[in-house]
Amino acid sequence: MVTSIHQVEDWGYLEVDERGVLMDVSPDFCEHFSINKEDCLGGSIHDIIHGMYGRKRKKVFFGVITKINCIIRVTKKGNRDIYRVIVRDGDIEHYEMVSFMHAIDLQKMNKKKPHQNKYSFDEIIGNSEAMNNAKELATRIATSNSTVLLTGESGTGKELFAQAIHGMSPRKNNPFIAVNCAAIPGELFESELFGYEPGAFSGAKKEGKPGKVELAMNGTLFLDEISELPYEAQGKLLRVLQEKEVERVGGTVSKHIDVRIIAATNRDLGQLVEEGKFRQDLFYRLFVFDLLIPSLRERIDDILPLAFYFIDYFNVKFDHEVKHIDARLQDWMLNYDWPGNVRELKAVIERGMNIVDGDTLSMNDIYFSTQVSTNSPNRKTVPLQSLEDEVRNAEINAIQRALQESNGDRTLAAQKLKIHIASLYRKIAKYNLK
Ligand SMILES: Nc1ncnc2c1ncn2[C@@H]1O[C@H](COP(=O)(O)OP(=O)(O)O)[C@@H](O)[C@H]1O
Ligand SMILES: [Mg+2]
Structure with a gap:
């Protein structure tokens, strides 16, 4: 039975309503902290747990109960909160914690x-x-x-x-x-x-x-x-x-x-x-x-700071001087759901930094890399663009693939694409491809 994992070796609990008023105190809590239940019911949680330093909405925090340093875990039970003492200082044998x-x-x-x-x-x-x-x-x-x-x-x-x-x-x-x-x-x-x-x-x-x-x-x-x-x-x-x-x-x-x-x-x-x-x-x-x-999608505020941090990292590594991320790429990054989290973000920036030319990282630098390709399942999370842009991107993508598959041999690439070699040259120049 593991339904009660949070109750293992704990020191009892307090039940508190939304206003922080004590509604119940477990017998083992009373025993461990020498507290009389009747005396504290109806009182405030702050009379029992002191120094709830910076608690905000944390699930596990430190507090002092009858001068004993404790670690307390809060869980919800309906509209009540259960404050359960999971570690008690002095409980050296189990936890060896410092105060x-x-x-x-x-x-x-x-x-x-x-x-x-x-x-x-x-x-x-x-x-x-x-x-x-x-x-x-x-x-x-x-x-x-x-x-x-x-x-x-x-x-x-x-x-x-x-x-x-x-x-x-x-x-x-x-x-x-x-x-x-x-x-x-x-x-x-x-x-x-x-x-x-x-x-x-x-x-x-x-x-x-x-x-x-x-x-x-x-x-x-x-x-x-x-x-x-x-x-x-x-x-x-x-x-x-x-x-x-x-x-x-x-x-x-x-x-x-x-x-x-x-x-x-x-x-x-x-x-x-x-x-x-x-x-x-x-x-x-x-x-x-x-x-x-x-996960990264639960902290969207971190995405751009992380992206710039990795840009700085790869600037040094690749001797680039990228300073900006263009608006469309920023937008995409903020809307993408990052199943691979920070590791994936780092990889995306690394790919982009390999391709980028100039001081601005843009959608084209990452979008057409081999890994985030059109058949990637992640592709659907890229916001739809104007038809003109979509067509342009598809064309660039096809040309890059053809060039890659023919090891840069433009004649062969043109054959694969079933277009005239001159047409391929024009498009390469137009899109500024390498
Ligand atoms: N908050 C962060 N700040 C800077 N780099 C990070 C951050 N989170 C993850 N990374 C980097 O992302 C990569 C994956 O992190 P890692 O700790 O190996 O993840 P996990 O062990 O959860 O799979 C590593 O290169 C790591 O340095
Ligand atoms: Mg790991």
């Missing part, structure tokens, strides 16, 4: 010296509300030692967040080791993660090899695409995380390990648990903090 105040102090310190970290949240572009919320929560999570589960569609920046969290953590001077769980075949999982001793199996290196867990010692182990871990491997990983000890394949001694785990997934792990594809115990182990990175 709320410490987190805020560190955050302030990091603001003063932003260049000290190799990776920081400054490198994560985007000032939309959704992104700022994610960054703020990540900043606070960073200072703790807790396991973090990053969820979000592919290309939203999960790995970037993982690096930034590491870069803001007290572990920042120790290794950040990334493992793509989808890329390791089941039978190699153990030797990749835990390492092996000399002669552990045929084909193994003579001198043995340390595993990723060992390499991440005192640092952070980033387990990307965690949902793709084979079921058996999940159990082995869980054991290592629980016992905080790792033994190399073929070895006899186990080593104490101190690593922080950040896992990422673009799938609904809770759902996979229900389907029996992901181990519930490992899920709970990872699900201490879940941080959702919003």
Whole structure:
């Protein structure tokens, strides 16, 4: 049963109406915080939870309850809000979290010296509300030692967040080791993660090899695409995380390990648990903090700043001086739904920057690249233009394809297009094609 994932190992809850008036308090909440239910019903939520710093509409936030620092998750129940305490400071055994105040102090310190970290949240572009919320929560999570589960569609920046969290953590001077769980075949999982001793199996290196867990010692182990871990491997990983000890394949001694785990997934792990594809115990182990990175279409305000950021990046790389994005391309970018998120945006800009001539990136630079071609399913989201433009674009597209397919041989291209070579030359000149 995973219907109650949010209730695992929590510290009770408060039920509050729209005005913030306390309507119910769970018995375990009263017990854990030594509160008398009758005394607080009808009172304000702010009398119980203090320092709800910058809460706004966040689902998970920090607060202080009877002088205890807590992390609280809010969920909706009809028109009521349920405030559930999911982490209580002092609960070191489970979460090893540092206090709320410490987190805020560190955050302030990091603001003063932003260049000290190799990776920081400054490198994560985007000032939309959704992104700022994610960054703020990540900043606070960073200072703790807790396991973090990053969820979000592919290309939203999960790995970037993982690096930034590491870069803001007290572990920042120790290794950040990334493992793509989808890329390791089941039978190699153990030797990749835990390492092996000399002669552990045929084909193994003579001198043995340390595993990723060992390499991440005192640092952070980033387990990307965690949902793709084979079921058996999940159990082995869980054991290592629980016992905080790792033994190399073929070895006899186990080593104490101190690593922080950040896992990422673009799938609904809770759902996979229900389907029996992901181990519930490992899920709970990872699900201490879940941080959702919003898709690009949910933060349209970030699209142009990101586009200009990538333009600057490729300006340096390709030695270009692009400064503008023409209005039509801006319009298209803002209306497109970006199924591949920031990764796709970066690729589109890269393609355009390969083709662009001059200081303005325009629709033609990206529209006629080989990947966003007319038969791409994404094509339908490009706004319809005047017939004249549509015809012109179709003509340019056909000519570019013909030239590509004939390796630039114009005679051959003209034959493919069943037009006269002179006509092809005229069109190439007219459209300024290369
Ligand atoms: N907010 C952002 N600011 C700058 N670059 C970003 C941002 N989000 C993603 N990227 C870039 O987009 C690409 C995909 O990001 P990545 O973290 O690998 O996504 P995911 O792990 O979610 O698939 C990377 O090149 C990354 O640097
Ligand atoms: Mg990734």
